[in-house]
Amino acid sequence: MIFQIDFKSGTPVYLQLVEQIRHAAASGGLRTGEPLPSIRPLAEELRVNRNTIAKAYAELESQGVIETVPGKGCFLKAVGSPLTKSARNDLLVQEIDRAVVAAHHLQISDAELLALVQKRLNVFERKNNVAND
Amino acid sequence: MKTETPVIEIQSLVRRYGKHDAVDGLSLNVGAGKCYGFFGRNGAGKTTTIKCLLNLLRPDSGNVRVFGLDPRKDEVAIKSRLAYVPDMVAFYPWMSVRETLEYLASFRRNWNEDIEKDLLNRFQLDATKKTSSLSKGQRTQLALIGAICPEPELLVLDEPTSGLDPIVRREFIETVIGAYQSGDPSRRTVFVSTHLISEFEGLIDEFTIIEQGRELLTMGADNARDRFKKIRARLPQESKVTLAGALSVKRNGRELEILANGNSEQLLAELKSHLPEELKVEALSLEEIFVASGILKKANA
Numbered sequence: 001m002i003f004q005i006d007f008k009s010g011t012p013v014y015l016q017l018v019e020q021i022r023h024a025a026a027s028g029g030l031r032t033g034e035p036l037p038s039i040r041p042l043a044e045e046l047r048v049n050r051n052t053i054a055k056a057y058a059e060l061e062s063q064g065v066i067e068t069v070p071g072k073g074c075f076l077k078a079v080g081s082p083l084t085k086s087a088r089n090d091l092l093v094q095e096i097d098r099a100v101v102a103a104h105h106l107q108i109s110d111a112e113l114l115a116l117v118q119k120r121l122n123v124f125e126r127k128n129n130v131a132n133d
Numbered sequence: 134m135k136t137e138t139p140v141i142e143i144q145s146l147v148r149r150y151g152k153h154d155a156v157d158g159l160s161l162n163v164g165a166g167k168c169y170g171f172f173g174r175n176g177a178g179k180t181t182t183i184k185c186l187l188n189l190l191r192p193d194s195g196n197v198r199v200f201g202l203d204p205r206k207d208e209v210a211i212k213s214r215l216a217y218v219p220d221m222v223a224f225y226p227w228m229s230v231r232e233t234l235e236y237l238a239s240f241r242r243n244w245n246e247d248i249e250k251d252l253l254n255r256f257q258l259d260a261t262k263k264t265s266s267l268s269k270g271q272r273t274q275l276a277l278i279g280a281i282c283p284e285p286e287l288l289v290l291d292e293p294t295s296g297l298d299p300i301v302r303r304e305f306i307e308t309v310i311g312a313y314q315s316g317d318p319s320r321r322t323v324f325v326s327t328h329l330i331s332e333f334e335g336l337i338d339e340f341t342i343i344e345q346g347r348e349l350l351t352m353g354a355d356n357a358r359d360r361f362k363k364i365r366a367r368l369p370q371e372s373k374v375t376l377a378g379a380l381s382v383k384r385n386g387r388e389l390e391i392l393a394n395g396n397s398e399q400l401l402a403e404l405k406s407h408l409p410e411e412l413k414v415e416a417l418s419l420e421e422i423f424v425a426s427g428i429l430k431k432a433n434a
Contacts, residue, residue: 008415009415012359041311049336
């Protein structure tokens with residue numbers, strides 16, 4: 001996995017990592033049972049505090065996205081998430097709220113936002129189909 | 134829950150040089166396990182502060198505590214638990230790298246030989262070479278090995294990478310993250326004073342900017358990147374804008390570049406009322422925040 005950290009995005013670094021890993025998991029870039037990079041080499045590579053990486057991994061673990069196998073590392077969990085449906089919806093609502101706020105800042109209308117969402121869903125679906133072929 | 138003793142605690146530190154107040158009432162706390170940045174212009178008082186931590190200078194007033202101990206009373210106890218890498222490292226020129234490391238190790242209760250071997254290899258240092266024939270970068274690497282092998286609880290770095298080429302600088306930071314940050318995180322604290330803020334950006338948890346002997350700003354890195362924003366806007370006309378409370382405003386005809394400190398929402402609201410053609414918001418890097426803090430100071434004056 002290749003990570004891109006942007007110190008000028010305003011988002012805390014650990015959250016950027018969380019998002020990128022979740023994105024990779026959702027889009028097939030990281031597959032079930034595949035190991036995540038170890039904390040130390042990743043921290044060295046990105047030149048980021050080890051605590052930051054550890055924080056990202058802890059967050060992903062609490063979200064049920066990854067699991068730690070003692071002595072072996074962190075692995076992507078199977079897609080059958082142990083999170084209840086409502087917990088998963090809550091997480092998604094947070095993301096949706098972020099998009100709604102962004103649209104507001106960028107003066108994009110509600111209708112345009114919904115159209116964009118549909119468009120991105122279509123793109124995502126196409127990418128997943130290609131990845132699974 | 135018991136609060137852990139801060140690794141470094143500075144309270145209203147004052148230290149004068151003749152009539153000049155090198156440090157004039159500085160306070161800061163460094164919690165265990167943190168990577169703490171100490172930024173300031175030349176002459177702001179950074180090195181004086183560090184010398185007070187190491188008992189190379191005594192405070193005129195105020196308190197300095199390292200591991201909860203007073204450097205004046207418990208100097209050896211403190212120094213046995215920390216390591217210091219200054220900007221100008223010095224070794225006995227006739228000693229080889231190997232001899233230097235053995236000499237440094239002789240003062241330490243603990244010395245991790247695996248780390249020593251690993252780092253000598255990583256830096257490709259010839260253990261038989263005399264230190265006088267090492268380049269500046271190699272001498273800094275040797276100092277870093279000497280600082281990390283005893284596995285100290287606190288690493289104090291004072292401009293450690295100044296004058297080094299970018300490759301050596303990166304390796305330095307990777308080594309601090311890799312070799313030093315092993316083991317129990319609560320026993321690995323870094324206090325780094327540097328101008329090369331952008332390089333240490335990823336490493337820093339919290340920082341203090343010192344200006345003319347006093348703290349100008351103390352903040353967590355994530356919090357700072359959340360508060361300090363750069364807003365770029367292009368308006369359809371050269372309208373009049375107030376932008377009250379902006380840290381700074383640069384204007385070029387229809388284009389504006391505004392720095393905000395925590396009030397970006399208000400400023401954005403005002404800008405949007407002018408129906409801008411383009412509106413971009415960006416966080417500031419720690420280095421940009423440092424530069425902007427100069428403006429903060431003038432604003433608070």
